[in-house]
Amino acid sequence: RLFRLGGALIALAFLIELIGYVTKIQQEINAPFYNAFIVLEFLLVLAMAHAQQPDWSKVLLLVAAVGLAGFVVNARFVDWQHDMLFEAIVLFAFLLAIVLGALLWRMANTSTIALLRLPAFWLFTGMLLYFTALPPVIGLARYLRKQDLELAGTLWTIMPVLCTVRYLLAAYACWLLGGQQRAKHE
Numbered sequence: 001r002l003f004r005l006g007g008a009l010i011a012l013a014f015l016i017e018l019i020g021y022v023t024k025i026q027q028e029i030n031a032p033f034y035n036a037f038i039v040l041e042f043l044l045v046l047a048m049a050h051a052q053q054p055d056w057s058k059v060l061l062l063v064a065a066v067g068l069a070g071f072v073v074n075a076r077f078v079d080w081q082h083d084m085l086f087e088a089i090v091l092f093a094f095l096l097a098i099v100l101g102a103l104l105w106r107m108a109n110t111s112t113i114a115l116l117r118l119p120a121f122w123l124f125t126g127m128l129l130y131f132t133a134l135p136p137v138i139g140l141a142r143y144l145r146k147q148d149l150e151l152a153g154t155l156w157t158i159m160p161v162l163c164t165v166r167y168l169l170a171a172y173a174c175w176l177l178g179g180q181q182r183a184k185h186e
Contacts, residue, residue: 002051003177006123006170009044012037013167035080035088042067042092045127049099052120053106060099067095086138093134100128119177126169130162 016037023030046060067088074080074088104124108115115121137158144152 002048002120002123003174005044005048005051006174009041009048010167010170012040012044029082031084032081035075035085038085038089038092039068039071042071042096045096045131046099048123049103052124053103063095063099067092086142090135090138093131093138096131097128097135100124100131104128117176119173119180122169122173122176126166126173129169130166133158133162 016033019033020030023033043064046064050057050060070091071085071088074085074091078085078087104121107118107121107124111118137155141152141155144155
């Protein structure tokens with residue numbers, strides 16, 4: 001279930017990037033698509049955490065409620081059809097970083113298998129790196145945009161690099177899982 005949800009997240013991310021590319025070429029506003037994506041990504045990552053740690057249901061529901069409430073508040077004060085909901089993005093990233101960090105900590109304390117051999121470890125590690133870096137990078141880039149546009153642009157390039165690392169680690173997790181599945185069937 002974990003990797004099916006991960007596959008859905010990857011497919012959704014690919015779709016939103018395709019939409020973003022097309023709307024950028026056509027010089028159309030794409031903020032509503034990205035704002036919808038951040039909610040779906042948030043919920044899918046929480047569902048992935050639940051698939052890994054089913055006994056965390058209540059805590060994950062609370063995290064989802066806090067995140068969604070923050071999203072709604074942000075959407076009431078920002079024109080979400082024309083602007084990105086940066087405060088909601090930061091809140092989601094902060095909440096997911098805590099959940100993913102706790103999940104990896106739990107895996108480290110309970111796994112009888114070396115973490116480096118666990119596909120879920122690589123999947124969650126990539127996400128943790130990404131979501132941990134997102135709040136300070138976005139916060140600094142938004143602040144610096146008013147002071148030094150060139151520096152803000154340079155800072156913003158960190159996120160595509162971390163996004164690439166996130167998905168490379170997800171690909172490695174899938175490759176590792178595939179190898180383990182093949183070994184079971186031989």
